[in-house]
Amino acid sequence: MSLRTRVDPGPWGADHDRDAVVRLGRGPENDVRVGHQRVGGRWTVSRVHAELRWDGTRWSTLNLSTRPGLLVVYEPGWEEVPIEPGRPWVPVRHRWCYGIGRPGQRVHVVCETDDHRGPGGVGPPEATGPDGDDDGAGDDLTTDLVGPPPLSLTPLEREVVLAYYSDFALLPRPATLAPRPHDQAARRLGRSRDSTRKAIERVNRKVAAVEGAPEVAEGRNVSAEVGRWLARWGALDPR
CATH class of the missing domain: 2.60.200.20 (Tumour Suppressor Smad4)
Known part of the structure; x- marks a missing residue:
């Protein structure tokens, strides 16, 4: 295929x-x-x-x-x-x-x-100007792709990320795109609310350590900004 x-x-x-x-x-x-x-x-x-x-x-x-x-x-x-x-x-x-x-x-x-150059762990294109061009990069926004972030998640942390943010990887795009609240994420995981919040706190520490990660990734916060960032890097891909 x-x-x-x-x-x-x-x-x-x-x-x-x-x-x-x-x-x-x-x-x-x-x-x-x-x-x-x-x-x-x-x-x-x-x-x-x-x-x-x-x-x-x-x-x-x-x-x-x-x-x-x-x-x-x-x-x-x-x-x-x-x-x-x-x-x-x-x-x-x-x-x-x-x-x-x-x-x-x-x-x-x-x-x-399954044979596209770049995706599956490759991040977004470099920042572009208001017209989508940057130093002659032209209209092809996939010309300059950067490598995957040094974000290593344990199996449990990946389950936690998906419990909060899996909607950000859905196709077609959901009409409302937002992370799940702590209670819903805990139910999806079959864990206590406190255990789930502690797990997302560990994930946020790893995300925050990556250069260019959303500043809102701290403590037990969940946000659409982090969800979009994770989706760009492929951390939410089904594969």
């Missing part, structure tokens, strides 16, 4: 090799067919909406639709962003999700790859 696609909601999925050009849209000629039912009497997905192809290092996406606002992408740890018509995009991580169609009427296509 090089690329796996899954339509959500729905049980349909498929695997694609590197030499494949994977097209998404409502027409029957597409490899991933979505949006082939009218909403309010109107089509919300173009006949051929987007195209994925292997660029030699990663799977690149091109928005083939001529209508803006009908294709957004989400990677765990980052915000959901639009892909404008005619613009290419490449993911940073091994897992990402497209939202195709109008807001509130979108079909989601979840993607996962």
Whole structure:
């Protein structure tokens, strides 16, 4: 398997090799067919909406639709962003999700790859300027990837992290994205509230020791900022 696609909601999925050009849209000629039912009497997905192809290092996406606002992408740890018509995009991580169609009427296509350059422990791109460029890095935000942080979690600590923050790794993105409170995390772990809070305190100490980690990672705090940071580095990935 090089690329796996899954339509959500729905049980349909498929695997694609590197030499494949994977097209998404409502027409029957597409490899991933979505949006082939009218909403309010109107089509919300173009006949051929987007195209994925292997660029030699990663799977690149091109928005083939001529209508803006009908294709957004989400990677765990980052915000959901639009892909404008005619613009290419490449993911940073091994897992990402497209939202195709109008807001509130979108079909989601979840993607996962096992041979993408960089993800699976590789962090976010270097900081960029307001236009997304930094010293000539251009539009490819995955050009400069940094290595994984020196964050070593014990099996128990990983279970604790997932009890608080697993929603930050979900695809598609949940409507509300926030860490679970201590009581809920304790129930998921089958441990006492005090034991769970002590465990997240140990995790916060490890996170705080990493250069560039969120300052809010201290004591028994849990926050969306830490959840996004963990998701960017792949600490919440199912694998």
